[in-house]
Amino acid sequence: MPKVITAKRKEGRLGAKPYSTSSTSGVSNDSSSSGTGSGQGIQFNRDFGQHILKNPLVLNAIVDKANIRPSDVVLEVGPGTGNLTVRLLEKASRVIACEIDPRLIAELQKRVQGSPLASKLHIIQGDVLKADLPYFDVCVANLPYQISSPFVFKLLLHRPLFRSAVLMFQREFAQRLVAQPSDKLYCRLSINTQLLSKVEHLMKIGKNNFRPPPKVESSVVRIEPKNPPPAINYKEWDGLVRIAFVRKNKTLSAGFKTTSMMEMLDKNYRTHCSLTNTVIEPDLDIKKKVEAILEKYDFGKMRARTMDLDEFLKLLHVMNTEGIHFA
Structure with a gap:
C-alpha cells in the first residue's frame, strides 16, 4: 500500500x-x-x-x-x-x-x-x-x-x-x-x-x-x-515590475508619478541612505530624482508592454545604483 x-x-x-x-x-x-x-x-x-x-x-x-x-x-x-x-x-x-x-x-x-x-x-x-x-x-x-x-x-x-x-x-x-x-x-x-x-x-x-x-x-x-538562477534580489525585481505593469501602456515617466508610489520610494531611499551612511540631500525631491534617473538612462519614454527582460534588468540595476529601491 x-x-x-x-x-x-x-x-x-x-x-x-x-x-x-x-x-x-x-x-x-x-x-x-x-x-x-x-x-x-x-x-x-x-x-x-x-x-x-x-x-x-x-x-x-x-x-x-x-x-x-x-x-x-x-x-x-x-x-x-x-x-x-x-x-x-x-x-x-x-x-x-x-x-x-x-x-x-x-x-x-x-x-x-x-x-x-x-x-x-x-x-x-x-x-x-x-x-x-x-x-x-x-x-x-x-x-x-x-x-x-x-x-x-x-x-x-x-x-x-x-x-x-x-x-x-x-x-x-x-x-x-x-x-x-x-x-x-x-x-x-x-x-x-x-x-x-x-x-x-x-x-x-x-x-x-x-x-x-x-x-x-x-x-x-x-x-x-534557469540554473544558476539570476543573481538579483527577487523582492527588488518584483517591486519594480509591479510598478511598471500597473500602467503598462503608459510611459515609465508617467507610471512613476503616483503619490503612493513616490511615498514608498522616498521611504525606501531614506532607509537605504541610513543603512549605507549616505548623506540625504537637504532639498530631496524623490519625484524629480526618479524622473532624472529615467531620463539620464533613456527609460523615460519606454513602456512596460514593450520592454524585454534585458531592459528591465538594466532598469533595476541603474535604479539600485542611484539608491532607488523597490523593497
Whole structure:
C-alpha cells in the first residue's frame, strides 16, 4: 500500500480553494465514461468545474513531453484516480503525488495496490500551496486557474532546483506565460516567469478531450528553471515590475508619478541612505530624482508592454545604483 503523508502546512498569503475540488478550469485525470463520476463511483461536481480527461493519447503525450529518466523522482499535483500516475510510475524511480481529496487518495491506492508500482508511489495529502515540497526532478501537474500563478512561483522559488515541469493550464494563462514584449497578453506574469525560467508552449488540448467539455481550452507548457538562477534580489525585481505593469501602456515617466508610489520610494531611499551612511540631500525631491534617473538612462519614454527582460534588468540595476529601491 502506498504511504500517505499529511502535508506540513505553511500558512501565508497564497491561500486558495482546493485544487482538486474547486476550479473553473481544473481537470481530473480520470478516464471514466460518466460525465459526473468516475468508474470507481467518485462523484465529480460540475459546479466546481471538474472535467475528466478522457483521451489516453493526451496522457501519453504529457508523459513523453516530460522526458522522464529511470532515476527521476516525479512530483505529480492533482493525480485524480491515477491514469497519469500509473504512466509516470512506469517511467520514474518514484512518484510523489500531492492530493487534497481523501476519496481520490483511496481510489489511487486501490489502483496500484498489489502491483510492483505500489512501492514507488508516495502520497502527500494536503493543499500543495501550503505544503513543504520534497526533492523532485520533474513536476507534472494539471492546475485550476485560481492557483496557477502562485503554484508556478512556488515551483520556481523551490530549492533545490528541479530539472523541468510539464504543466496543463487554462489556455489564456499558458499564453500569458510565454507572451513576448508587445503581445497583447504580455504582463508581469510573463516577465517574472521568463526571468526565472525557460518556458515553452508544448501543445493545445481541445475541450472535447474532457468529459464534460469545459468552457475554456487548455494548453500544456514546459518550464525549465534557469540554473544558476539570476543573481538579483527577487523582492527588488518584483517591486519594480509591479510598478511598471500597473500602467503598462503608459510611459515609465508617467507610471512613476503616483503619490503612493513616490511615498514608498522616498521611504525606501531614506532607509537605504541610513543603512549605507549616505548623506540625504537637504532639498530631496524623490519625484524629480526618479524622473532624472529615467531620463539620464533613456527609460523615460519606454513602456512596460514593450520592454524585454534585458531592459528591465538594466532598469533595476541603474535604479539600485542611484539608491532607488523597490523593497
